[in-house]
Amino acid sequence: MVIDKYITIVGSTNWTYGALRKNHEASVMIKSRDIALAFEQKLKKIEKISAK
Numbered sequence: 034m035v036i037d038k039y040i041t042i043v044g045s046t047n048w049t050y051g052a053l054r055k056n057h058e059a060s061v062m063i064k065s066r067d068i069a070l071a072f073e074q075k076l077k078k079i080e081k082i083s084a085k
Contacts, residue, residue, distance in 0.1 A: 035069045035072050035073050035076070036069075038066060038069050038070065038073070039064060039065070039066055039069050040062060040063070040064055040069065041062070041063045041065070041068050041069045041072050042060055042061070042062050042063075043060065043061050043063070043072075044058065044059050044060025044061055045058055045059050045060065046058040046059070046060045
């Protein structure tokens, strides 16, 4: 997940109440415009490939 072209969250977390409240999930938050841009570019490539 990329938020505001600055925060990137990468991990195994399912974004449901149960997962956030009860499960043991692993995620990392990175605050970096460079990292956010790199992830956005990669996600756009994946989106283009999956649209075919």
